[in-house]
Each structure stands twice: as structure tokens, then as C-alpha cells.
Amino acid sequence: MPEVLHVWLPVPVPGLDYLPPHGPAPRAPEAGAPAGAGDDAPARGAPGTAGEGVGRRVAVPWQGGLRVGWVADVRQASAAEALDLRPAIAWVAGGPTLGAAVRAMVAAQAARCAVPVGVSVAAFAAAGLRGPWHHHLRRDPDAPVDLFGAEGRRLADAGWHDAALFDVESLDAWRRHGLLHERVEEAQASDRRLVALRPADDALAGAAREGQRRALAWLVDQGPSESAAALARDAGVSPGAARALVAKGFAGYLEVTRPPASVPWVTASPAAPFDVETPLDRGASASTAGLRDGADAATAPGLLITGGDARARWEATLPWLVGAVAAGRQALLLVPEHGQAETLSRAGAQAVPTLRWGADLADEQRSAVAGELAAGTPALLVGTYPALALDLPGLSRVAVWDAASSSHKQLAGARSVGRRDALELARAAGAAWAFVDPLATAELRAAGADREIVLPRPRPRAALLDLRHERGWPLCAPLVRLLRQVAERRRQALLVVPRRGYAAALGCRSCGEVVMCPHCDLPLRWHARIERLRCHRCGVEAAAPDACPACGAPDLAPRPGAGTEWVSEAVQGVVPTLSVLRWDRDQRDDLAPLLAGEPGVIVGTTAALRLPPLPDLALVALTAGDALHDHEDVRAEEGSLRVLLSLTDLASSARRPLLVAQVHRPEHEVWRTWLADDLDAAVAAFTERVAARRRALGYPPARQWARVQITHRDRGAAAAAAHALAGRLTAAGLPPDDVLGPAPAPLARARGRYAFHVLVRADDEATLAARLVHVDARPGGGVQVRVDVDPYDIETWLD
């Protein structure tokens, strides 16, 4: 019975089957060894048989070239079945592997999110699959030369040849007939370096060539330089002198292979508010330090840590993670954003050997980290979403920080929720899991933790400023007074504004029209500093028109809906003595003076909520508080309360800052909960109400939802395709109550395409996935279909 490899490629296709590669296992790449030195020794770490190859990398023929993927499974197939399959090219020796738990997580994600498995692989398990690759081949010594024909004359010798020298059809035919041995290796990362080639001679003599002599001497003394320009800078000569050295042949460029990096263990450094001393000895930590591992448990035990402030949650979480490492195992802390990985890894390193996985690591550092962890070294790994795909053979505890944060929802790939994948990983690895968040949201509780820790919340010093009664815009009178006090006392303030730019729109004073984006159904935002209109959806930029496009009046003015530019201008007017800094996507001022304790005001978007704590923060103000929960999303109220509960974490001082919000509707339950005398009881009642409401409406987590988005350049065609899809779903037997829509998307046109939504719901994930099988992802006719399981902005308009 022939063996068949089931291969996952980082390409949006399902897993594909190939025959195992022909010939002996490949040689592991040797540093510096020139390609072509053939020998039959089996590769270090390469599988002897295909059966050992699960989780390893294999190169397969792909569109005239090759692709490298993971072997997800090896099975026996009938001879007839094997006839239709192409052979793989070669095993890729060494390098990373895809562990069993990660394979289970990837497969589960693809099934849950109704995408081909390759989408999941490309989104977060593609490290080690990208290449570039060196591909060499030689004639199987047992294959007669005359079988190769004219094209194969070069294969008469026994040596290795670059595969690029042969045409695709011949290669394919030779491979199918088992005539080749092939070898695929990762191209060694290399840098181009400028090096000295020969000593100075008469050609460099004379006063005019003083610079060239100095540059050459510098190269000889100090070693290779990055470029001629860098050499000129370092040696203090003109760029022309350095270039002349190259032109005359005294220096030249050389490819230098990069040395492997050493493992970048995170060095401990106190990071407020997480500078916890010896967490294992603290009484407050005893409740989680001794929790048992779930390594041998059939069902992974779960822990839910909520309440308190960030420091208290960290003091409860760290000992739990440390416990795994102290027992010689590995722990993973998944964080939603890169900045938190940095802060929390430095804090973790105070207690335990810690590694960090982030987008900023160089390739060599990544392989060093992945290799160290794959060897089973006990450690705490702190990282964002892609860290989930690392091979952690000793994994025994998985924690998710800010587990209810919407930042865990991935916007690319399968659009999965990182928290959900972490749960899957823990289950597959037999590890215990923990969700940590300011608020025990309905979804976190639905995960079914068997233990819950609710830390007491400090009551915030909070107040509402009712915009219906107070004068002043965008800063009302009481807020102006507060800012003046901050200035008088030389302290710090943070203003959170719901949008960047100057104003939400540029509108006509005569007819009321606003200038719209040509591609999207949105007003263009006015950016006063650069005097440009900009679409925050598609990015298109335009100059402000001289007159109103609708009525021709020359009275265009910024419309209400103040952005960070407008607010910072207003703040500067109120407190001219203080420095006013901005923090949003357009402008990131240097906050170092404020982080060092100097007085000042930061005006920023919600991005500012993730800043490190400020040492002398006296005031946090939300200029448009209602915007927190105004967007129509099932998670909106919980989301806004989460934000309010974590505002105090922005301060590192012992004095709690005053928190204020300018609001139009102070009666909203989010504000009443925030201001309640008994905060803990009010929050508990709030989450109960939200959970009951979601149950009654059939919202997640009571039921599972998927949004199918249908877009087309033509509005009618999009609507017709959406109706056809909804019809097909009900015809396939889905209950009409569980197919909602189609309806125009809340943003009816984006990037020049009209969008319609159909919502599909089911009682559980498996049923939902089974229902989504009926969605045709490629209906043709210029229609694009996208499925988002567990969307993070289910609009209430459908009910």
C-alpha cells in the first residue's frame, strides 16, 4: 500500500495529497558548503520514512515552481488512488515543526471559520514556509541516462544541478517516473557587505587620493561595512572617495551569511504597574500559585480572573504561569497587542525565564526562539497571535490577557478570535487555561471555566459632564476648569477623542451638504494641519473644494464631531502654559518627557488607552463619552464598561486620577454602573443583565453567528447575488429564522463596491460550520463573497 502525504500549504486551498518524494532523504544544509557536493548520507533530522514526517516541512510542485508546506497527515492509499497523485519534491531538512496541538488548533480553526485550511496556515502558521529556497537535483544513479532525452544531457554526471536550469515539463515527467533525487533547502540569510579586496598601491598615491587611502585603511582595520555610503560616513571621507575604492577594485561587495542569533531571553526590568516583587511569596498570590496543572486531565481546567486593576490581575496571573515553568514545563501568555507583549514579558522575566514573540524580531532571532522552545526548555512565552503556532512540547498553561478585548479578533485570514484558538490549543495540548480581563463578559463566562477569581475593584473618582446643560464645545466649561487646575498644579492630563483629524466632515453652511468620499458612503474627514480631506476607510485624499459641490456656495466649514486636531487646538487655547501632545495614527509625539513625570496634556484616540502608565496623571477625560457605546454592536456596552474600568490603569501614581466623561445621555446603564456606590455589585448586575439580554435575543454566546458579505461594483448585481445566496440557504433546509437578510451593509458602499450582508446563525459552532458549507465562495459574475464567523460588529438593524 503506497503512502500519501496530506500537505497544508500557506495558500487558500484545502489540504492537498502528494506521494512521498522519491530518493534518499535530503542532506541537512551545512553552513558554507557549496551546493553540488553530492553524497548519500541521510540528512540529520530528516524523516527516514514518510510516516515520521507528520509536522515536518515538505516541498511540493506548484505552478511550475515549488511551495513548501506542512505534512498534516500520512495515510495509506490504494494503488489506483496513488496513480492520480503527483510526487512531492523533497523533504526540507531541519527547521521548525508544526506540533500536534498546533495542528489540531489549525484544523479546528479552519473548520470553525469555514475557510480552507490554507487560509489558517497562511495567517499564522507560515513561519518557515516562505523561503526563498535552493532547489537542486541529480539523476538517480540507478536511472539510465538515455531515459532523460536531450534536455537531460546535463544530468549524465552524478553531481547536483540547480533545478532552475531545466524546463518545467521535463522536470515533472522525470519526477513522476522516479528518475530524480531532489534537495530543497532554505536559502541562508545573507547580507551584502563591502570588504577590502587588495592593499593600497601606487594607484592610491598622492594627496588627491588621501580620502580613498583613509577609507581603505578603515575597511582593513574595522572590517566590512554595510555600504559605500556607510563607509564614507564612518571613515569621515566623501561618498565619492568610498565609491572610487569600489570602482578601482580595492574594495568590493561580498555576500556574507548571517550568523545564527543567540536566544534573546528577555531581561527583567520593572515596568509600572507590573513591577511586582517576588510574586510567589505574596499572600495575594497564594490563590493561584498552587493550582494544579491540567497536563493529565481529559478536559482542560479553566480559570477566569476578572476585576481589580491591571496590577492586581497581573499579581494573580503571574504566579499561575510561573507555576508551570517551576514544574519544568512551558507557559504561554497571549496578549492582544504588541506593546503589551513587551511590557508583560519584561515583567514576567522578573520571576521566570521569559521569551517574547513579536513582529519586531529579526528572522534569526525568531528561529532561535522557536528552536529553544521546540526543544522543550521550560520558559514563559509572551506573544501576540502568531505565538500560538509555535511548537511548545512542554506546554501546560495558557493564559489570555485582556481576553475580552476586541483586538483578539483577527482582521485577516480566517478572522478568528485569538482567545478561541488559545482555548483550542490548550485542549489539544492537555494544558490548563486562564482568561484574564477587567470584566467577566458573557463570552468569557461561556467558555466554562471551572474556577473564577473576581478581584475587588477600586472605586474610581469619576464624574459625568452633561453636555445638554453645560456650555462650551468641544470642551465644556467644567472640563476647561479642570484643565486649568491641572496646569496650575503642573500635573498631567489625558483627553480621549473618538476620531483623528480636525473634524468629522467638511460641510456647507448654506445647504448643509458634506463632502463625501468618491468610493465609500462616508464623509471625508477634514485634516486641518495638512489642509486635506481624507477618507478614513479607503485612504483617498483630496484638497478641500473651493465651493460646495451641491449648491455652489463658498461657505465650507468644519462640521461638529471634533477630532484630535480640533481638541488639541482647543486645549492649547485653555492651558497655553502646558505642552499639548498628540497620540493617534497620524501623529505620535514624543511622550518621553511626560513619561518622565513632566507636566503636560496628551490628546489621543483610543490608541492612547494602551499607553504605558503616566507617573503624575491627574485627569482623564472622554470628550465624547457616548461614542464608546453608540456603535451598534452586541458587545458595545460591555466594551465601553471595560474601557471605563481600565482607565485608572493609565496612572501609575498613588493618587488616583479624576475620570470625567462629556456625555449627552447620562442615564445610560454603562454610566450608572460606572458611578455606582457599590461598584462590584453594580458590575455583577450589569453583566447579568447583558447576558440575559443576549440570551433573549439569540446573540452570542447564547447562539453562534456568521456574517456573509456579498459585494459587487454594481448595486443591483450585489443585491441580486445576496438574495440568491439567502434563497439557496433556505432551500438547503436552514430554518428561515436562522437566515437573516439580505440587507445593505451598514456602510453600503466601500472602496467602490456595494456590500450586502446575510446573517446565518445556529445553536453551536459545529452546526454553524455545517450550515456555511452551502455558501458558494466563488459565485462568479464579479461577485465577491466573504464569510466572517463570530463577527465583531453584528448590527442590531436585522431585528
Add this chain to the structure above:
DNA sequence: ACTTCAGACAAT
């Protein structure tokens, strides 16, 4: 994702 192919349209 990426290539290859076919058809529509516009400039030569």
C-alpha cells in the same frame, strides 16, 4: 496566493 487563459475594450 498565484498563475494562466479568455474575452472586452481601446489605442494604433
Add this chain to the structure above:
DNA sequence: TTGTCTGAAGTC
């Protein structure tokens, strides 16, 4: 007629 764009199909 030839180049350029758009969309559809296929990858085992």
C-alpha cells in the same frame, strides 16, 4: 491589429 484590463478557474 496589438496591448491592457478584468474576471474565472485551478492547484491533489
